[in-house]
Structures are given as structure tokens and as C-alpha cells.
Amino acid sequence: MPYLMRAEPYDASLGAVRPLYFSDIGFTSEPADSPSNTYFVRRIETPLQVRRSLFDGTAVGGYSETSFGNATLANDDGALDWLVDLDWDGRLVEILYTPKERPTLADFSVLFSGAAEQLVLGDEIEIQLRDLLVLLDVPASRGQFGGTGGIDGTAELKGRDKPWLIGRRRQIEPVLIDANNNVYMVDPLGYSALLAARDMGVSYPASVGDYPSYDALVAASITGTNVATSKAAGLIRLGQKPAGRFTVDAEGVKVSGAWIYRFADLVRHLVTSMTTVTGASLLDASFTAFNALQPAVLGYWCDGSSVPKVRDVVDQLADSVGAFWGFGEDRLLSLGRYDGPAGTADYEFDARDIIDLTPRSVARRMKALKLGYRPFGVTFTASDLDQVNVTAADAEAFQNEYRWTAVATDAAAAAASLLATEDEAKTLFDAEADAVAERNRRLGLYAAKRKAFDATVPLIPGLTVGNTVALTDSRYGLAAGWHGLVLESERNADDETMKLTVLG
Structure with a gap:
């Protein structure tokens, strides 16, 4: 049956992509088609072999799996050797298919739409394929400190990635950028609220003021145990050096003037602010639906000392809420959640x-489950804490990485399956009620046969x-x-x- 390929590798000599069109049996588009009056060169040997996964086998989790595969072009005569001079990595490759023997271009449907990994030259040219998730295999970064002083950090910070915060996180250590003025950075894009500030576990008094910029913040008179902020610039200033480890609870970046904390909104921000993927490449309906499906507060903190990939951050957030996500043949990024098969089949x-x-x-049935929630950015040992002034409850809490829900048990699974599992999982939920709701949802799914x-x-x-x-x-x-x-x-x-x- 007829197959078509459309590819857009980059041609440095043109300073632009070069559209290429191939087919397996030869095909010419009509004047009204797009592209019009175009011959799709008869070169396709293997139209497509590709694998796409939501999860790993039959195990259901929140981690993405990049689809991969290949297509091949005949090159016995060497006429396509010049293709190796083009830049293929990350560029569009689209495979179209129709069961009709005498089709028009409108009869073809998209079978695969993704990106080339690389082109391997030979008598049979192999185009290695990946889906567009490869575009998210880039650092989750707000950029690096220049080391020129002030808000750009000291020379010792030069080249280090700046910290950033999305959603709500507890017990994180902001980055000291100006020791002379006791100025710390949370996120260069700003943050929404400072919920608490502590020195060796002991809370500072409430903030004495919020200033519009770094310059205004350092010009203010702040002394003693007073704390001031410049939320717009992502900064905190102390009146004096802390006696030990300085930590904060905070709510992260705003988008369009509103604090973002839901899974779908956090994914949108990460993808559109840290990768080349734009808002036009998101399936908005799926993001809107997921916001309604899961409105819980999540959070992620990166201090800049090590920088994860954007895809890894989204995976961790997705694992908390049981989401799957990826690019479809429409080249749009969409979100979904495994809640079992739909009542109406596609x-x-x-x-x-x-x-x-x-x-x-x-996978084995599950009979019991507990979830960790409210992760602390740092955990303290007893020597890190002010043993005189910190409360007993705080002293206990600050030494644990997570809080935990109670264990929930499915009696039917426990009675029926002697090998049913007792599991636990760590999440990025901030509130216990949200973790409990997710625990119960998962147990209901995984306890069933x-x-x-x-x-x-x-x-x-x-x-x-x-x-x-x-x-x-x-x-x-x-x-x-x-x-x-x-x-x-x-x-x-x-x-x-x-x-x-x-x-x-």
C-alpha cells in the first residue's frame, strides 16, 4: 500500500530547513494540494518500524517512554549520499499511509509524526526516529550566574545554574548570592509567597517588607532577626547572618500574575519556559481537563547545584498524580491519567x-499502600537544630524527608491473593488529604484482578x-x-x- 514521507532537515547552506518528499511507489500531488504539484521520489524501502509506550510493559506508573523506530531509503546508486550533509537531529519526519491503491493526497493519514535522531548513510539509508519527547531532554534551567556581583552572584557562583521553584515546597535552602548584604535567591523569575523562614529550625518573625528589586532590597534598613523580601526578583534578605542552616517554606513562580501549583499548569510552564516547545504545541483541552481532574498542590525545587532534564522533572510530577503524557501524531503534547479502560472503546x-x-x-495485585507527601528540601540531623529554641514537634519533623499517609488495605485482594504486594511511594503532594485521595485511587485500581x-x-x-x-x-x-x-x-x-x- 502507498506510503509517503515528509522530512525537514536543516540545510546550513540555505540557513533554513529543506523540505524533502519520498514515497514507496511514486506519487505526485495535485495543484490544489499542499505541497502542490510535488513528486514524492520513489525511494522508501522500509516505511516505518516504531514502538511507542506509555509505561514499562504492564506496570503502570507516571514515567514517560520515548517512542523510537526507523525508516529506510534506497540508495544503491549513491544518489542520496548528499543527505548526510544536512542536519537531521531533532528535525521533522512524518510518515503517511493509505490503504487505497490509487489515492489522492487527502486519502493519506499520518502514521507517525516525530523527529529524526540521526541519519546513517549506506546503500540503504536509515533514518532513526524518535517522538518529540526528545525535545524535552534539555536542562531544566533558568540560566547561570554570571558572577559579576549583586543579583548576578559572586565570582564563586559564576557558571552555576540559578535556583528555581514551582508550586509549594517546604524546608528548602535558598542560594546565598550576596554574603555582605545577606541576600538569598529562590528563583530569578520571582516567587509568590514566603510562608516561613528559619535559622537552625527556629522561625524568624514575619517579613518586615517586600521590595520591588535587588537594589531596593539592599538599600533598605534591615537589622537583627528581621527578614525582608523582593518576591518579584526572587530574593530574601536577612538582617544578620544566620547562626546555622537557613531554610524557607515558599510558594513559587507566578504565571500571568497567578501562582501555579497544579500538575497541568506546572507542566505547561516547564515545557514552554525551558524548551523550544511553544504553547501552540500543547493540546489545551487535555491540560484543562487534567486541571479539573487533579487540582492538588504539588511542588518542585531545584537549587542549581545539579540540574535535571525537563523530561525528568515532568516525570516526577506525573508519577505523583499517576499521569501519562506525550506527543501524539498531531504533534501536540497531551496529558492523561490511567483510570482503567474507558467504558466506550475507541x-x-x-x-x-x-x-x-x-x-x-x-504485575501482582496490591493489597496495601501508603504514600509519602510534603517532601522537605533538606533534612536535619540533631546537631543542625537549635536544641534550646526549636519546638519538639519541629525537631522531629525536620529530621524526616517525607510525611506519610496511613497504610490503606484492600481486604478482598489480601484474602484472594497470597502474593499481593504491600507498597509505598513518594510523591510531591503538599497536603495529606491529596495524598490520601491518590493512595485510595491507586489502591482501587491495582488491587483489582x-x-x-x-x-x-x-x-x-x-x-x-x-x-x-x-x-x-x-x-x-x-x-x-x-x-x-x-x-x-x-x-x-x-x-x-x-x-x-x-x-x-
């Missing part, structure tokens, strides 16, 4: 459609991970139909099939 397959059906193992299958079905554009499929077969208790969520798909354009890993 696609249905019966014995006539299913080429192969193989049961696979599933589940099935999983590998199902090979005909290649269908649009069918992807996150979809619910209905499988009907005389075997394996599927005679009345069964719904499962697609966790992984492997597309093989050579034989026009898809292998789906389905969990329900």
Missing part, C-alpha cells in the same frame, strides 16, 4: 480482525497508546467482549500490522 476487534492474541503476565494481552491487529492510523480497545474472541474469557487500555504499540509498515500490549 476501536473494536473480533476474531476476524485479530491476527494473533497472546496472554501476558501482569487484571488481564493483559499482546494483540496483533491490522495497521490503523490513529490507533495509539492511551486508546481503549475492545477485544472479542472465543478464548481467554473474551467471548462477551473485553476492554483494555493500549499501553504499548509496535507498528510494522512492512506487513501492515500493529502489535498492541493491552491492559484491563
